[in-house]
Amino acid sequence: MTSASVIDELKKSRILELLELGKRVDGRALDEPREISIETNAIPKANGSARVRLGETEVICGVKIQPDRPFPDMGDKGIFICTAELLPLSHPTVETGPPGPDVIELARVVDRGIRESHMIDVSQLVIEQNKSVVGVFADNVVVDYDGNLFDACSYAATAALLSSKSPKWNWIDDAPTLVEGEDMPVPIATIPVSVTMGKIGTHIIVDPNGDEWSSMDARITITTDSDGNICALQKGGSDGFTLEEIDRCGDLSVKVGAKIREKLKEAQKESQ
Amino acid sequence: MTSASVIDELKKSRILELLELGKRVDGRALDEPREISIETNAIPKANGSARVRLGETEVICGVKIQPDRPFPDMGDKGIFICTAELLPLSHPTVETGPPGPDVIELARVVDRGIRESHMIDVSQLVIEQNKSVVGVFADNVVVDYDGNLFDACSYAATAALLSSKSPKWNWIDDAPTLVEGEDMPVPIATIPVSVTMGKIGTHIIVDPNGDEWSSMDARITITTDSDGNICALQKGGSDGFTLEEIDRCGDLSVKVGAKIREKLKEAQKESQ
């Protein structure tokens, strides 16, 4: 997703010109995210799922819940893993093959935002201590790219988890055994919301679209929880932020995050 | 094995010209496979083995039989796996490294032909239900290439399996334990025979040699069992077949397959 063509340079100039006037290319306010649409249960055979559109970026997340062996020295906790993948049909520049550093960072940041918020109470996901636990896998696939995958994947994973039903297993004859008809919601403690902000020149914009994404100098993704606390953060890009900008981004993430959390709650309600 | 040189074009024209006259470059009838020679026990230290020459194509198959853990939810069945590999000494164009799509397809088609015929009765290959089963591995290596690896590998694997002796294991002290001196033939239910046909122009030819292989428009591999039933099929190549051609290939596979099955039975007798 890097580029240095003449067109890109022109686009960047145009974006910057508008920002000097307080405007964005698609008419949004600087602190305004794009329209979010959330469709849950898009993959009915999965244990939970969501299809999220953030502007023209589109992500599908499917949740699989299944017995697993605990990690070493973590026998009293279940497993939560969130991944992200750019499908090659999402953009002409995406290549198949093992993920590069960009995609690895994306997956890890989305995973960490949800993990550090303690959204999923993994202590409740134990079938038999030290032997068998429940694994919750939230896999994001990007099907259309128009910037800001961090937030789109985060919302898709969160919405999919909120809509998930977990089967129940008992430990019988040294093996986890499915208990029919006892599906329950996944134990949810909070609803994390990530808000990604780009820095172009000295301007901070919320939820950069594809053109803004390739023009920006630096970015920051801040995740807040239902209490309005900040629980994860990742700075990226080839420029820095002043102390004042970092503070302002913190405030923005709380404010914008609260509105998006309401949309996630709505989607959760509709899914039930 | 792809090519587009002038020589190749001339070869193809010549092959096609002859076919219009009902003839093949090596003088065979259109429904006539090349000479097959089968030498069993070529690798005495393996549990079974065969060296097969189909014209100038040559394949060695070695069978290894050893205790293994069953696949999940398959605790009452042993394991049968058949592979195929093109050794780099078999042709100047073969490259080392992980197998490409052609070789992966080859291995999977050969495996499926034998597996779907139910040649090996895997339900008899259980040492201790859900804990330990017998694994039968038939590994083909191609040492000389002159077209039609599908059939050459299939005959080599089948002949090697027919000549195999399996050790016996008992379940003692939570481990499979070898019982000396109780080697027995592998449990065989039927003898599958694959017959590969190429389509060049509108002509269908049995067992294409190397030059025919690189000239053909499409191919079909059909496996029949000892009852003369059809148990596996794979179409390949960049052209299609008419419904009538598909029917005709089915008949050919039964007719030609029956003759080749006799050769495999002979080789089995000689191996004992």
Add this chain to the structure above:
Amino acid sequence: MTSASVIDELKKSRILELLELGKRVDGRALDEPREISIETNAIPKANGSARVRLGETEVICGVKIQPDRPFPDMGDKGIFICTAELLPLSHPTVETGPPGPDVIELARVVDRGIRESHMIDVSQLVIEQNKSVVGVFADNVVVDYDGNLFDACSYAATAALLSSKSPKWNWIDDAPTLVEGEDMPVPIATIPVSVTMGKIGTHIIVDPNGDEWSSMDARITITTDSDGNICALQKGGSDGFTLEEIDRCGDLSVKVGAKIREKLKEAQKESQ
């Protein structure tokens, strides 16, 4: 580390010229290794460690000791594994990525020299027969390259092992359980010393430095044990040795090895 530049050719001529006069580029005698400095406990959190400088070649070895599962059919023996890696900061030509044949050979020769000397008595490294053993991992990383990594890595691994303290585990409740405060030296049976000799023209030199290494025609690494016996050997490079040269190299390895063994013993004493 291959090269064929004009400078390299000139260097080789100069080295050879001097050798004809019985001299080396850095003033050493032909059978004289470079200065060796050994600092143990360079990595205090490891179970043992050493930083070794052989001239301007520098290697760090860290030893990790931890419970492991025994190899199949080796349930009455612990595990010893020695590795070697060229860090990319050690020389401008080193590339990241999976190790090439040169580095694989280096690691295996260093491992074999120590293993075949029976330095570590692996029969004493059993926690519970067939279930749990102690694994001793000696990992070498090269931080500065100036030729002869074979000997530098071998000395680093040997010094690190001589300085190692192993924790103790008991088999309790089907798991290895650490016994606090019972760290003991690793069971050492002998001190192996590898001596690498290069052949340039008809001259045999001990411990080639970087320039000599890229100029030499062949090399031989011979490891001796505390009894002055020869326990491992590896010939390398694109030329051969006469029978007489091989005999002479054997004698050199015993003579030079004995001196270096004293340095390793000193370092061991200092580490305690």
Add this chain to the structure above:
Amino acid sequence: MGGRDATMVLLDENGIRCDGRKVDEPRRIMIKAGGLKNADGSAYIEFGDNKILVGVFGPRDVHPKHMSNTDTGILRVRYHMEPFSVGERKNPAPSRREIEISKVIKEALEPAVMLDKFPRTAVDVFIEVLQADGGTRCAALTAASVALADAGIPMRDMVAAIAAGKVADTVILDVNNEEDQAGQADMPIGYMPNLEKITLLQLDGVLTPDEYKKCVQVGVDGCKIVYDLQKKALQEKYFGDGGD
């Protein structure tokens, strides 16, 4: 294959299958042409419980150059399953099964695409299985044909695909997952109705020679039903109706 699970009733005394269908009745099929914004062409198919998305890019340059062909264009196909598309979470690394199916679908599409119209370049077909039921390769091939047409790639015909098979000693159309697991045979077929050519054909399971011929015929007839739905999907996108 071959009576794997004897306890399941795959066909009742009235000739009704485990999911309520008649022997020659396909599952519900919904095809949508277009949908993706960045792809040059795309299609989405629901074929029973299969949900598959296909995106097409090209003709476009080939990197590295030596992979291109001066005489003809090349078709590249990747069939890929999402981790959440199957019962047990799938490992994200491409499996040998996915590599084989990619090749089989590629060779099934090649006779339909006028590759000689775009020498030196490549057309890429990316197939994403979001949810898998039996018969993903037929559904994928069907959708890929529509996506290629949607991308404006010059074509001789479209390939329609569906599986025939055998359960309870009866030849059936459109094998679902249970029938694939517990039935006697599965024969995926890809067919170009205008050119009257079978371009994909596979078989797992045991058939008598007569059943074999019947299966091929039943499959070809089924492909014609699928073909009508492919055309309808393109008409809906480009003329705003279902071709009625």
Add this chain to the structure above:
Amino acid sequence: MGGRDATMVLLDENGIRCDGRKVDEPRRIMIKAGGLKNADGSAYIEFGDNKILVGVFGPRDVHPKHMSNTDTGILRVRYHMEPFSVGERKNPAPSRREIEISKVIKEALEPAVMLDKFPRTAVDVFIEVLQADGGTRCAALTAASVALADAGIPMRDMVAAIAAGKVADTVILDVNNEEDQAGQADMPIGYMPNLEKITLLQLDGVLTPDEYKKCVQVGVDGCKIVYDLQKKALQEKYFGDGGD
């Protein structure tokens, strides 16, 4: 994060931390510029129990050529842990964590390096973690800045780095391993004191908005302490003293 181990006393009644430090006190930091013979520039840092070696090569040609940029130089960073650097022996293959940290450090260094001064070429920064305690990425970034300066790469400023965090509901400077495992939040910060820019910032763990702002401030102040030690290390190498 977030009170993982309730039994450990991370802060006693006198405001003293588990390793005896005060809340705003960094661990012992020792920086040495140079040291490696083959690298164009190098540095070694001990930051608490962290021991990290950094070597720099370049500017030098890029292979393959198409990875280079005609307008600007490129910076390449590899963060790598030795197998023996952590509690349980690390698998030698690069982990996803190492790949992410390499990227984060690269982007933290880029604003400091005058990349436009060496178009078409690359500067390589190789970071080797010999022994890991909490905060390896801050220690690595700090040492990498010194190694770049030692290599004579033109720079706008150096990046100094240290983590702020939260234990026992108190904001602290320089999180060690125990505090990272059992504490409530860890916020690594990289800062250029002259340009007044934060170039690395991450956070794991829960902070109120006020604590968040306080953490950033405490971290920035800590970076200034580290910055003095960086300058001192360079002065010692190049002028034979500690700048006193």
Add this chain to the structure above:
Amino acid sequence: MGGRDATMVLLDENGIRCDGRKVDEPRRIMIKAGGLKNADGSAYIEFGDNKILVGVFGPRDVHPKHMSNTDTGILRVRYHMEPFSVGERKNPAPSRREIEISKVIKEALEPAVMLDKFPRTAVDVFIEVLQADGGTRCAALTAASVALADAGIPMRDMVAAIAAGKVADTVILDVNNEEDQAGQADMPIGYMPNLEKITLLQLDGVLTPDEYKKCVQVGVDGCKIVYDLQKKALQEKYFGDGGD
């Protein structure tokens, strides 16, 4: 090495080894030059229970070009074991052992091949171990020399190879699998009899300095026996007889 299995009698009171051989007696060796149809040169060897096939291609172009050398030809060697060649089925991926042996055999062959006669090109030697007993590398090297000669590659000499070793405190020729597993030392030797140069030499196991010298001598004498069989194999192919 070193008396791994004390219960096995490796040498009886009459100086007879576990497989009936005398101390200086090689196993049965059968060498055939040629045999493969597509390779430019080939050889097949049975050396005790080892069965090894070698194919040679070249001199031929090198891809990618930058791997070639304008001054000299290059030799590439791959030593590879079939999955069924050893006791327990071998994983098909190349092992580190196979990579090392490939390198050792390559360097053992290089002094024998006139690489300067074919600059810019490569000769490829593909070694396939069909059945392994002790001493595969010596058998492989022996067969590779014959295959190179069969391919018409210009050579200074052929390399013959065999192992010396030590069992029951006695130096022996041609170590078999049991002797390798339970014996005291294994020393594979590759030797060019005309040029009187040792080009392959390895040792695992403990030898006194005197035993070391004796092993080398015994091995070199053994190589001369092997060398005669190599020449005989080529004579049989090219002159239709065994050189009698």
